Amino acid sequence: MIRLLEYQAKRLLREQGVPIPEGDLARTPEEAARIAERIDGPVVVKAQVPVGARGKAGGVLFADDPREAREAAERLLGSKIRGEVVKQVLVEERVDIEEEWYVSITLDRAERVPVLLVSREGGVDIEEVPDERIARTHVDPVLGLRGFEARRTALEAEIPRRHAPALERVALALYRVFNEYDAHLVEVNPLVLTRDGELVAVDAVVNLDEDAAYLRHPEFAEKTEDFPFVELDGNIGIIANGAGLTMATIDLVKDLGGEPANFLDVGGGADPTLIKRAILRVAELDVDVILINIFGGITRCDEVAKGVVSVLEDVDIPLVVRLVGTNEEEGQRILREHGIEAFTDLEEAVKKAVELAG
Amino acid sequence: MIDGDTRVLVQGITGRHGSFHTKLMLEYGTNVVAGVTPGKGGQEVHGVPVYDTVEEAVEETGAEASVVFVPAPAAPDAVMEAIEAGLDPIVVITEHIPAHDTMRFVELARWEGIRIIGPNTPGLIVPPERTKLGIMPHHVFTEGEVAVASRSGTLTYEIVQSMTEAGIGQSLCVGLGGDQIVGTTFIDFLEYVREDRRTEAVVLIGEIGGNAEELAAEYIVETDFPKPVVAYIAGRHAPPGKRMGHAGAIIERGAGTAESKIRALRRAGADVAEKPWEVPELLREYL
Numbered sequence: 001m002i003r004l005l006e007y008q009a010k011r012l013l014r015e016q017g018v019p020i021p022e023g024d025l026a027r028t029p030e031e032a033a034r035i036a037e038r039i040d041g042p043v044v045v046k047a048q049v050p051v052g053a054r055g056k057a058g059g060v061l062f063a064d065d066p067r068e069a070r071e072a073a074e075r076l077l078g079s080k081i082r083g084e085v086v087k088q089v090l091v092e093e094r095v096d097i098e099e100e101w102y103v104s105i106t107l108d109r110a111e112r113v114p115v116l117l118v119s120r121e122g123g124v125d126i127e128e129v130p131d132e133r134i135a136r137t138h139v140d141p142v143l144g145l146r147g148f149e150a151r152r153t154a155l156e157a158e159i160p161r162r163h164a165p166a167l168e169r170v171a172l173a174l175y176r177v178f179n180e181y182d183a184h185l186v187e188v189n190p191l192v193l194t195r196d197g198e199l200v201a202v203d204a205v206v207n208l209d210e211d212a213a214y215l216r217h218p219e220f221a222e223k224t225e226d227f228p229f230v231e232l233d234g235n236i237g238i239i240a241n242g243a244g245l246t247m248a249t250i251d252l253v254k255d256l257g258g259e260p261a262n263f264l265d266v267g268g269g270a271d272p273t274l275i276k277r278a279i280l281r282v283a284e285l286d287v288d289v290i291l292i293n294i295f296g297g298i299t300r301c302d303e304v305a306k307g308v309v310s311v312l313e314d315v316d317i318p319l320v321v322r323l324v325g326t327n328e329e330e331g332q333r334i335l336r337e338h339g340i341e342a343f344t345d346l347e348e349a350v351k352k353a354v355e356l357a358g
Numbered sequence: 359m360i361d362g363d364t365r366v367l368v369q370g371i372t373g374r375h376g377s378f379h380t381k382l383m384l385e386y387g388t389n390v391v392a393g394v395t396p397g398k399g400g401q402e403v404h405g406v407p408v409y410d411t412v413e414e415a416v417e418e419t420g421a422e423a424s425v426v427f428v429p430a431p432a433a434p435d436a437v438m439e440a441i442e443a444g445l446d447p448i449v450v451i452t453e454h455i456p457a458h459d460t461m462r463f464v465e466l467a468r469w470e471g472i473r474i475i476g477p478n479t480p481g482l483i484v485p486p487e488r489t490k491l492g493i494m495p496h497h498v499f500t501e502g503e504v505a506v507a508s509r510s511g512t513l514t515y516e517i518v519q520s521m522t523e524a525g526i527g528q529s530l531c532v533g534l535g536g537d538q539i540v541g542t543t544f545i546d547f548l549e550y551v552r553e554d555r556r557t558e559a560v561v562l563i564g565e566i567g568g569n570a571e572e573l574a575a576e577y578i579v580e581t582d583f584p585k586p587v588v589a590y591i592a593g594r595h596a597p598p599g600k601r602m603g604h605a606g607a608i609i610e611r612g613a614g615t616a617e618s619k620i621r622a623l624r625r626a627g628a629d630v631a632e633k634p635w636e637v638p639e640l641l642r643e644y645l
Contacts, residue, residue, distance in 0.1 A: 001601065001608075107457060109568045109606070112464050112539050127611055141461040182458045184538075211605070212456035215431055228603040243536055243603025244510020244565050247592035248634055254595045255633065263596075265603035268453065268493075268511065269375060295512040295519075297480055298375060298451075298493045325495045325515060326382075346516065347635065 001184055002208040002222055003050040007090050009206035012181065013188070016173035019200050023092030032073030035091040036066040042094040045072035049084035052205070053125065057081050062094070095200050100190035101159065102126055102134075103171055105145070105178040107185075114139040114178065116150065116171060118157040122190035133157075145175035166199050167191075181220075182212030226277055227266050234259025236357045237282035237290035237317070239275075241266050241299045249293045249350070256347075258354035261287045268298040275307025279315060289318045291353035293346065296325025303327075305334035305342075312338060318356050322349035359447060359473070359530075359550065362487040365391040365420050367412065367445060369436045370427035371403045375451070379427070379493050380404055386496045387488035391419040394436075412436075412443045425481065425491045426450045434459035437474070441466050449491045450476035450541070457605070460539045467541060474541025478604070479533035480511035486529060486556060494531065502527015503556060504641060507547040508563035509534050509570070509606070513592055517563060517634045524638035526645065529556035534570075536604030544574035552584060559586045559644045561637060562628070566593035567607040567614040575622035586644040587628040588637055591616045 004012075010020045022039055025048070026032035036043045047059035054060055059081040061072035069091055076086050100123035108115040119126065119134045126134070135156035139145045150171035154164040170191060178186045185207040192202045213221040228243065232250070236258045240246035246265040253260045262285060266278050282290050294304050301323050308321060322343040323331050335342045343349035366383070370376040371393025381404045383390055390406050392415040399410035409415040412424070424445040428436040433452040440448045441463065448467065455477045467474045475482055481492010485501040494511075498519040504526055508514040511533055518531060532547055534540050544562055551557045564571040571591065578587060594616040596602050598609040609615050620630050629640040 107461070107538060109538050110543075110570070110573055112461060112541075114461070141458070141465050179458070182456050184457065209456050209458065211430065211454040212458060214454075215456065228601065230597070230600045230602065232597065240512070242510055242512030243607050244508070244513035244563070244592045245516060247565060247596055247602050247607070248513050248516070248590075250596070251592060251594045252633060260595070263600075263602055267603075295495075295515045297495050297511055297515060298379070299512075324519070325498075325512075347633075 002210055002213055002220055004206045004208065004220065005048045005050060006046060006204060007048055009204040010201065012177045012206060013173060013201055013204055016176045018170055018173045018188070019198060021092040021095055021200055021202060023090060026073055026089050026091050027087065029070040029073040029077065032089060032091050033066040033070040036063060036069035039093045043069050043091050044094050045069055045076060046090045046092070047076045047081050047086040048088040048090055049081045049086055051082040051084055054081055059086070095192050095202060096195040097192050098195050099193040101193065102129070102189045103167065103174060103191050104185060104187035104189070105174050108138060111138055113141050116145060116153055118153045118159065118167065118171070120158050126189065144179060145172060147172060163193065163199070170199055177206065181206070181217055182209045183207060184209055226274060227264055229281065230263040231285070232260050232262055234261045235286065235288045236353055237261050237285060237287040239264045239266060239278050239282060239290065240293040241268065241270060241295065245293060245295055249291065252346070252350045253291065253354060256350050256354050258357055261285050270299050270307070271303050272307035272310055275304050276310050279308070279311045283315045283317055287317060288358060289320060289353050289356040291349065292319060292321045293349065294323050294325070296327060299325070300327045301325060301331025302334060305331040308340065309334060309338040320349055320353040320356065322346055360423055360482065360484060360489060360491065362387060362489045363389060364489065365389055365422045366491060367391065367415050367421035367424045368393045368406070368427065369412070369424055369440065370429070371395055371406065371408055372398050372401065373427055376427035377403050380406060382496070383490055386490055388490055392421050412439045412445070416443050421445065423491060424448045426452055428452060430454040433477070434463055437463045438466060441470055441472055444470070445472070447473040447475055447482070449479065449481045450474060451479060451481060451493060453478045455537070457537065457539045460537060464539065464541045475532060476535040476540060478537045479535035480514065481533055483531045485527060492533065498522055499531065500527040503529055503558035503645065504561055505529050505551040505554065505557040506531040506561040506563065507534055507544055509536055509565050509604070510563060510592065513634065514563055517561065517590060517637050520635045521638045521641065524642070526638050526641055529554065536606055538568070538606040544570050545577045548574060548577055548583060557585065559588065559641055561641070562587060562589040564589060564591045564619055565604070565607050566596050566602065566609050566616050567604070569614065571619035572622040575626035575628070578626040578628065588631065588640045589623045589628050590631045590634060590637055591619045
């Protein structure tokens, strides 16, 4: 999942006609002051980092004039908010708030369709809003969100009747972003009703699908590793094929007294080069042993074995290999020829790795 | 759902994985009658005729079900072509299909009353019929009375092998797939096996992310599910907020933890194994 920065999310919404506060992106305190000058009124200076609850973490500051905006930007730029370095701030006009609402479109995994959520209690984490205060409508993914569904949801959420058509326009715009950019979540929180009776998207979150970004929205695709990789803090390197088996291997290492250093899933159909890169990647960590757990299906054990033997000269960390499944005998034979006795029993392999890790 | 006579079509049969696994499916006993790869009609793969379109393949061979190996960019179109031709079930092996595409073809299949298995699944195997639609290494399976459903491929092989070694065979094994949106859920599976005469007990292999296991637990309680259920949940030591390989395997905002799933299943009366090899021990009490 790719979480866009607030300003990127707002640009997508504005393109679809959702009103957003006047403002701009600043990379220096001077730029922030200039934007505040142009706005000519109280502003808010917001750290652009891909994490939630920035306000609580000190990432959102208020400023009444350009000098204060410069100071706020100075404080935020280069600082860390929930572990993320702030490289840009968004300087925006402060809007007069009459009410704060919530509206989002997300994937409902259980129902396997998009769902529109509307609540009159915006401005707080939606998880904190009681269920009965949130109106939900499931959307047919083939037909898309229809106007009357959005209006009905607005009324169910007790949005004042005269504002239901405006909320419908916002919801349909959110759905267009959701659909066009293959989003997992498009959220406006709060959607502010101003004292002038206008709706303004004061904060927005857009999360995109990694696979879709790679195929269809390269401008948002992040450079990823060859394989799913998560660093943990132990000293036993973990390589397995398949997410479930990799997680189970980590659970077993933990249960049998060891500390996993990482999660690395080589996926299905790994070739020798990928296995080699995986081992070299884990070897970069400070590990005492690398446990390789392969259960061949679409992955062939002989290919895995070829990958393992190709790194023996470059890696001096002990390797514990457990190899069963498709082309198992051939894989075992290749390893044996290079002095590696592979395990077939998982428990024995995990115990061996834990023992070698000390 | 399928038996040894089901006439199976392989979409993407001329690709590396499609061709390799067609051979293995044939060896096991699956009745693979046709393949489709656009532009390669007229060829043969392991003696199976290749057609340019699904429609042609169905007309010529009477294919009834499909296994899709087509790479992600073209896979949604391949699945919709199979839906259009009325194939059922459609087993989607392909990984990395965008969730929006999956949502649309799952919905279209629902309109037509067609079952989609996957995407990102190792497929479906029915050992008593010696037939499989997918990539499961069939030598670990043996005929028996336990039906298995899983969100993970290789972890399933691991557990099934420990069952087979303990002399406990399988009536059916379904990979539900590792994506956020999948066509067949634990509930669909439980609904199918509750009436299945061959099945005496059920194994559910879950993992962190989403609430499919919790919903299955609710279903077990609410419908008074008549067969014993043994489960294993992977990811007890997974950190929150990190995607563990599968698109669907992530603890988000405190939801989708292994603890929550294990608690829900235990409350529903299921036996939950701590280690994969404990599954056969727990099953033995019921067989």
